[in-house]
Amino acid sequence: MNQENQNVEHKRIWKDEYLKWVSGFANAQGGKIYIGIDDDLTVVGVDNLHKQLEDIPNKIINNTGVFPETNHIKVDGKDVIEIVIEPCGMPISYRGAYYYRSGATKQELRGNALHQFLLKKMGLNWEDIPCDGVTLDDIDDDAIEYFLDHAIGEGRMEAESRKSSKEEVLSNLGLIKDGIPTNGAVLLFGKYPQRRFVTSSFKIGRFGTDDADLLNQDQIEGNLIQMTDKIMQVLSSKYLIRPIHYEGLQRKEPLEIPEDALREIIFNSIVHKLQFGTWNQMSIYDDHIRLWNEGVLPENYTVETLMSKHTSKPRNPKMAQVFYRAGFIEAWGRGYEKIMKAFDKANLKRPEFTVEQGGVTATIYREIFMSVRGDVKPNQTDTEPIQTDTKPIQNRTKAEERAIILDAVKENPLITMDSLSDLLKITKSSVQRRLDALVKEGKLRHIGPTNGGSWQVIE
The missing domain is CATH 3.30.565.60 (Heat Shock Protein 90)
Structure with missing residues (x-):
């Protein structure tokens, strides 16, 4: 006996709640349920074999509409019931709930997952459903032109496509049914898609x-075709x-x-x-x-x-x-x-x-x-002076002041002109001249807007 997997389930005894597993197998790729075998593959056999061979199929048919293949097999000399469930083209529910076999587990489908599953079982995609109350007037001509410009430019549509009407373009893309644009058409090219699909x-x-x-x-x-540009x-x-x-x-x-x-x-x-x-x-x-x-x-x-x-x-x-x-x-x-x-x-x-x-x-x-931002230490602000030199201010040369600036910028690339002025105890215009000299020497560069941005030391 194989371990439980996506297509096999072992049960010691039959319980009616296992009809959920029947629904799950039928809604997925089908599978087999063995009654009389424990999860650890210990074979325990079944009692009242003939009665169960009659009762179990009837319960499955009456509660789910699934017609199983039910077999009596011998495993290690003991009676075991094999229930074979084929995948079903229609959604199968048990007591109003839908289940799906994924891996070795059974999942109840709810919300969006259920919606998507039901559409798939009916051979539909959500994008293919005609959008009730929408007409071609709700489709944006500019969005269609934007699409054609890019598609023709990429060589993935013929230049002749420009002569097509809005309806013909949607029809060629499979996005209109019986003259009604589909959900996909509204999302891609609609004038106001969020009026109908808020979360788009x-x-x-x-x-x-x-x-x-x-x-x-x-x-x-706005529409999805132009949204990424925005x-x-x-x-x-x-x-x-x-x-x-x-x-x-x-x-x-x-x-x-x-x-x-x-x-x-x-x-x-x-x-x-x-x-x-x-x-x-x-x-x-x-x-x-x-x-x-x-x-x-x-x-x-x-x-x-x-x-x-x-x-x-x-x-x-x-x-x-x-x-x-x-x-x-x-x-x-x-x-x-x-x-x-x-x-x-x-x-x-x-x-x-x-x-x-x-x-x-x-x-x-x-x-x-x-x-660019640098590793700014927590709670450090632009107005906090950065101590880089203890030499008396009056004895510093311009070269030494420029060196202090480089050290300060390494410590905090976002340091402001005011902070440098406080640090060096010189005017902001003097700071600007030191900065200009460093940029000219190729030792410093400014990144970002003039009023703001950051500094980067060029090693």
Whole structure:
């Protein structure tokens, strides 16, 4: 006898509550229940064999509608009942509840998981359901044009597509039924999708010392095809930094996170989201970014599967196809490979992906921000003087003052002009001249806006 697994269950005696296991097997890949064998594979046999061979099938049929194959077998010379449950194309309930066999456990399906299961059993995807009360007037012409511009530019649609009507474009994408745009069409191209699907917006929050310390927040709304552009604009202007450096005479201001990789992570989060679930949520901390979307991985997929060559199994295939045609994602499961290569090229720690709380979390580390900010000690403020030299002030040379500035900046890259003036006991204009000299000598550079930003010592 094999150990219990996804398709096998052992029970010492029959109890009517095992009808839940019947439902679970029928709703999954089918399986076998052996009556008369303990969990530890000890064979105990069954009493009243003939009566049970008659009663058990009748109970299964009457309570679940499943027609089992019931066999009498001998194991170690003892009578055992084998109940074979085939997978069913229709959802099977027991007393109004639906169960599903996953691994070696039985799970009761509820909420979004039940909704998704029922749609799948009926051969439907949520994105394919016509959106009641919506007409073509609710579809944004600009969003359609935006999509066509990108899809034609990527060579994934013909230029002739520009001549197609709005209805023809949606029809070719499988996003309209009997003249009614589907849920997927409204999310991708709708004028006001959040009026119907409140949780289709994207939440961003900036946190301080802990999750209770919310410093700033934004909620990005609008259609999904253009949403990532809006997210990137907000992140660039309010939440992430663009350190300045020079390559020769050319000024460079790259985003602290590899931009194409960050876009790919956001696109994947949007496309693979359980669309009738809760919001996509991006939490930004000093040292990392956490992006979570509801929706577990495809069956038999793990995080390790994503990191290796794999077949793409999008939750919302038609919506994923639109993002692919626009050039936003890859169709062959190469997105994660591209993300990792981008971080490797930038010499940054790779993001990590985990499955938690009914969804997938991407953790992106902010190494550049932490480097620019420096290891500022707790409770240290810009107004606290940094003691770097005990030589009498009146005897210091300008070179020595510049050396003190370099030491101070190493200790606190965010140190202000006022703090340097207090430290050196010279005017702010004198401090500025020392800073200008250090920049000219190639020993110091300023990162960020003129009023603010930080300093970096060039070793």
